[in-house]
Amino acid sequence: MAGHVHFLPLAAQSQARKSVFTYLNPDVREKLIDHGKLMRIDSQGEALDPRQSPPADGVALNLLGPIPLPLGRGHEQPTVDWYAAVRSTELGQVESLANTLRDSGGQHLFAELVSSMAVNSVLAIGDAANAESPLVRVHSNCLTGDIFGSRRCECGPQLEAALDRISQDPQGGYLVYMAGHEGRGIGLWAKAATYLLQDEGEDTYQANRSLGLPDDSRDFSDAATLLKFFAGDRPIRLLTNNPKKVRDLTELGLADITAVKHVIGVDDNNRRYLEAKREWGHEIGEQDLRTDD
Secondary structure, three states: OOOOOOOOOOOOHHHHHHHHHHHOHHHHHHHHHHOOOEEEEEEOOOOEOOOOOOOOOOOOOEEEEEEEEEEOOOOOOEEEEEEEEEHHHHHOOOHHHHHHHHHHHHHHHHHOOOOOOOOOOEEEEEOOOOOOOEEEEEEEOOOOHOOOOOOOOOOHHHHHHHHHHHHHHOEEEEEEEOOOOHHOOOOOOHHHHHHHHHHHOOOHHHHHHOOOOOOOOOOOOOHHHHHHHHHHHOOOOEEEOOOOHHHHHOOOOOOOOOEOOOOOOOOOOOHHHHHHHHOOOOOOOHHHHHHOO
């Protein structure tokens, strides 16, 4: 054989799949902490010492940023401050796993052990830090809509419109992009299956139930933690048509939320999908579902 094949123990492979791509060289990590670019917050949005072990009895988030990010999306195409956020529990044993890969000659495995770990993002837009009531969008990721531009849903237009609305708002605000929310929390593979069921006549919620899955299994606890850190006690104006999202964030400790209707991108491809959302409880009126044609 031309080369050698090195294997990790199965347990190490499993853990590596979860966390290896969160690895930061210890020297780089220290530099980022010294420069105030790597932070840790608890579930109440309060700062923790990133050099100390996170609390074992609660969720802590690690934040990288701010990172200037000129956007080529929406009409405004703003330059925003990007923060990447990940749970501390996802970062455990990263250094030892990375060392194991290197010591076993397994550098080539890094590209194969792609993590499904959710790394969420916050975009701070305009003068959000000084806003009396920042405009906020908590956006669930949607590969088909956000990236491919699919019109089976309105996610892509909602994302673009949110960037524009926050950029144009005199106070500015935040876009929280939830990376682990594909398909209202069921994941991309199951979402693809629901599309096939929808093509056979089921609506988006019926298709979830046919697979034995919840109508909406999204967890907004990390979004609430991030908003507590960035918005603090300030009231927020939330771009959403979904009363459940408002209830969930309120139950998670955000006390002053005003919902702002955010209907955009309606066409013949997604009208049935939006009608199902309205029947499920979204604040979408009959007038909202009309198109120019």
